[in-house]
Amino acid sequence: MAILAETTDITIVAREIVAALTSHHQISPISAQPRGLSLTDAYRVTPLLRSAFEARGERILGRKIGFTNRNIWAQYGVYAPIWGYVTDQTTHELAHAPPARVNDFTEPRIEPEIMFSLKSAPSPDMDEAALLDCIEWLSFGYEIVQSAFPGWKFQPSDTVAANALHGALYIGARHAIAPRKSEWLHELASFEAVLACDGQIIDRGGGAAVLDSPLRALQHLVQMLGTDTVNPPLQTGELISTGTLTRAMPVHAGQTWRTTVSGIPLEEISLRFE
Numbered sequence: 001m002a003i004l005a006e007t008t009d010i011t012i013v014a015r016e017i018v019a020a021l022t023s024h025h026q027i028s029p030i031s032a033q034p035r036g037l038s039l040t041d042a043y044r045v046t047p048l049l050r051s052a053f054e055a056r057g058e059r060i061l062g063r064k065i066g067f068t069n070r071n072i073w074a075q076y077g078v079y080a081p082i083w084g085y086v087t088d089q090t091t092h093e094l095a096h097a098p099p100a101r102v103n104d105f106t107e108p109r110i111e112p113e114i115m116f117s118l119k120s121a122p123s124p125d126m127d128e129a130a131l132l133d134c135i136e137w138l139s140f141g142y143e144i145v146q147s148a149f150p151g152w153k154f155q156p157s158d159t160v161a162a163n164a165l166h167g168a169l170y171i172g173a174r175h176a177i178a179p180r181k182s183e184w185l186h187e188l189a190s191f192e193a194v195l196a197c198d199g200q201i202i203d204r205g206g207g208a209a210v211l212d213s214p215l216r217a218l219q220h221l222v223q224m225l226g227t228d229t230v231n232p233p234l235q236t237g238e239l240i241s242t243g244t245l246t247r248a249m250p251v252h253a254g255q256t257w258r259t260t261v262s263g264i265p266l267e268e269i270s271l272r273f274e
Helices: 010-023 039-055 070-076 128-133 156-161 178-190 214-226
Strands: 060-066 082-087 091-093 109-118 135-145 166-171 174-176 192-197 200-206 239-244 256-262 269-272
Touching (some): 010 039, 010 156, 039 060, 039 082, 060 214, 082 156, 082 166, 109 192, 109 214, 128 135, 128 178, 128 214, 135 239, 135 256, 135 269, 166 239, 214 239
Parallel strands (some): 060 239, 091 166
Antiparallel strands (some): 109 135, 109 239, 135 166, 135 174, 192 200, 192 256, 256 269
């Protein structure tokens, strides 16, 4: 792909990103190229990525929110949440999924996350209880994130342009919201999670690490989109992954990762890599 010249051409950026994601190769950060890439322009790349995904036959299922865990902001130099698209080709049912292939990603990392499915479209003025009324079910699963940029070195605008570093989603068992709304509201903000690899505990986290609750992460996304003039707001039926409960950990072939939670009635989840 051509290196950006004197001005930032978002069409060239989109093509470069799509090519890198498709062929699993890395590129230099767009922000390091001449004239760089602003965060505003990075979100102008996002609809071009969506169009490219749809043009090759993928169906948009929803969004992933990244960098909602404040504990990892300093590690990556990104100090606010971002978002990208998930499609029917990047989303899998955890219970029936084969082992994840490390070679299908660039520098993959694993993130245990809470995911929501929307039964109605939320609005920016909603509080957490009102947002919960917009959710049909929640799930505990994994996102595999990846870096199109070597060594996970980038600026915030690069992460947005690279579809928020999304690689794949693995959705666990679905749990309806309606029967126990008040319990979910409390538990999502207070539950704890333990991430282990091959039987060894690697990290600990929980709902409070995700902007104080995965519901707060959803609220942040809704408010971001409320002022976005080029990307659509959330719609009924969308799947939303709310960000990692622990640090994002590098994965390697042959590993099996497991995550357990306490303080919320969600099952243990596991994923093997090959």
